Amino acid sequence: MTKEEKAAYWRQQVDGFQASGLTVKHYCAQAGIAVATLHYWRKRFAAPSEPRSMAAVPEGFLPVTLAPIRSSVSPVEIHLLSGRGLKLAAPVDTDWLQTLVRVLESPCG
Incomplete structure (x- = not known):
């Protein structure tokens, strides 16, 4: 099986799962495929998420820096x-x- 054929097969499985209305576990049991493999291909076919810059702060929010609490009490x-x-x-x-x-x-x- 070529890479393209493999991707096409898994595209069918992912689309079949999404249309089935079943849980991942039940769909995989019916299709005879591994749950982890279906998760892998679902993630692979998902739209790539945009990397978020730490500099891009939503309007109305300010960046917060957490510092360790220093106790003024001696042990x-x-x-x-x-x-x-x-x-x-x-x-x-x-x-x-x-x-x-x-x-x-x-x-x-």
Whole structure:
């Protein structure tokens, strides 16, 4: 089968799928073809999308640059009796911390 014949066969399959009203899975089962192969050819026959420039910002929107959040709190290290350690880099709820320590220090924790 030449490249042109192969492309024509798959064009028929893609068109047949689109006209069938079936799901990809059901169409492929009926046609005896692989789902992944039909997806490949559907994508290949799809109109090429235009590359979007980052400079092209839709009207009414401004570009946003995200920066990492820098905590103003110094990390706190807690060394437990079990030898485990906790390093907290953000403020935490004291009740939650107390529960965490209790669980980590319990015999099955």
